[in-house]
Amino acid sequence: MALTGNKGEWSEIYTLLKLLGEGKVYAGDQNLNKIQSLFYPIIMILRQEKDGNFNYKLQDKDVVIQTPEGEELLRIQASVFLVEAEDLLKAINENDGSFAIPQIEIFMSRIHCHSLKAKSADKTDIRIILHDRRTNMNSEMGFSIKSQLGGDSTLLNASKATNFNFKIEGVSLSTDDINRINSLDSKRNKVIDRVNAIKNKGGRLVFDKVDNFTFRNNLIMLDGDLPAIIAHLLLEQLDSGVSTLKELADVITKTNPLGYDTKQSSPFYAYKIKHLLTSAALGMMPATAWDGKFDANGGYLVVKKDGEILCYHFYDRNRFEDFLFLNAYLERSSTTRHEYASIIKENDGTLSFKLNFQVRLR
Incomplete structure (x- = not known):
């Protein structure tokens, strides 16, 4: 059965593909503008699926899909993920209601991604290991994804x-x-x-x-x-x-x-x-x-209307709170x-x- 979802649900897959393709995510200011001098390199994205857990590790210019134990299942150039993300963004913008995107589903199946929404009982939509250049530390964080590709997101x-x-x-x-x-x-x-x-x-x-x-x-x-x-x-x-x-x-x-x-x-x-x-x-x-306790302890990832993804990291609490407040x-x-x-x-x-x-x- 084909996967179907609305713009917000497909935005979660777009976020996964886009971040793996770019290998980093920029911080945003309170007015949804990119802060050019502040970005977080992505070490790995962790995803729970019904048939198991999978890690998407950034290595050189490749994305390596592994089991949690480190067994390599597949290696794909990161640039391929960017192409798929652009195709998905176009499809999201061209559709309304609940819809399927067969060509993207084929790629999803290839990379062991079989559902639009990762398993989660809380407000975490995606788990990422980010590198913080200021502290020189890698930290696993849970983020909530808010997409502007459809209607306004519910808080x-x-x-x-x-x-x-x-x-x-x-x-x-x-x-x-x-x-x-x-x-x-x-x-x-x-x-x-x-x-x-x-x-x-x-x-x-x-x-x-x-x-x-x-x-x-x-x-x-x-x-x-x-x-x-x-x-x-x-x-x-x-x-x-x-x-x-x-x-x-x-x-x-x-x-x-x-x-x-x-x-x-x-x-x-x-x-x-x-x-x-x-x-x-x-x-x-x-x-x-x-x-x-905070479930999405990393903060928010916002998918803008043009497809750009901005990070509102809870470590930058003042900026995060100002973004919400405004x-x-x-x-x-x-x-x-x-x-x-x-x-x-x-x-x-x-x-x-x-x-x-x-x-x-x-």
């Missing part, structure tokens, strides 16, 4: 676990009022329309809790104020229409809803949001109890799922309204 997926519950206070709504507000269904602004309808009735949304106790605990472990900060971000997005985390953080820094002592101009909100983004990028999942934005999820953006009458007679927390990278 934190929407689910019922990412619902933030708000109480509607200051107004009493009848069943007819509730049904009318919940039926507002303009294609682009239905959430804003529903919130404005509540406000027009004299109501206001007051943060109550993060619905899912696991996600709530994960956030509190990172920082006890994060649930309230995220709630203010969600409300500010609806009020202002601003969606980027950087701009939203700037707004709530000025309004200071948590009442931090700002005499010394400490970046309370930006710091806490960056910490959240980094944790979500490298290890934390909303519905899974998190131990605080490129992350809130996206409103579907109102047909997760009880999102509907008024719910609770058993105690109170009214709840749920907003969902979903973050993408542009």
Whole structure:
């Protein structure tokens, strides 16, 4: 059966081929520009397949495919991988939805690569042994791959676990009022329309809790104020229409809803949001109890629209966090799922309204 996948899934194979062909990966700055003076030579890429583990070792101008014990299975010139990568990039750009690329699958089979996604139970998409020229050390790192070849990548997926519950206070709504507000269904602004309808009735949304106790605990472990900060971000997005985390953080820094002592101009909100983004990028999942450890301990590999691959190494933590902070934005999820953006009458007679927390990278 032919392998089929979307642009993001095929991007993982593109990353494997491109990196093996080039033998190094350049660091990127916060604006997705290559830093010419900073690159990491690739020693080896390690890949887990259903039928075993394989190492792709860079040796002179060749790629040597080995077993974990060092037995050589195949040796191919690295330049061949670059040609295959270019052909794959062209095919990815020419297709949409889920698609097969038979000519690439033939080459994949030749190099013992039989699936689009390497086996992984965490956020690691590819494991690489990199050489750090600054420390003169080789280190095995797990990286998450984010591709711009398709739609914007998800940093934190929407689910019922990412619902933030708000109480509607200051107004009493009848069943007819509730049904009318919940039926507002303009294609682009239905959430804003529903919130404005509540406000027009004299109501206001007051943060109550993060619905899912696991996600709530994960956030509190990172920082006890994060649930309230995220709630203010969600409300500010609806009020202002601003969606980027950087701009939203700037707004709530000025309004200071948590009442931090700002005499010394400490970046309370930006710091806490960056910490959240980094944790979500490298290890934390909303519905899974998190131990605080990063799975993708290397950082991010970003596949740009032109096929260039940039490395955001966790060793350069400030640059990595700035990249996330400047490129992350809130996206409103579907109102047909997760009880999102509907008024719910609770058993105690109170009214709840749920907003969902979903973050993408542009």
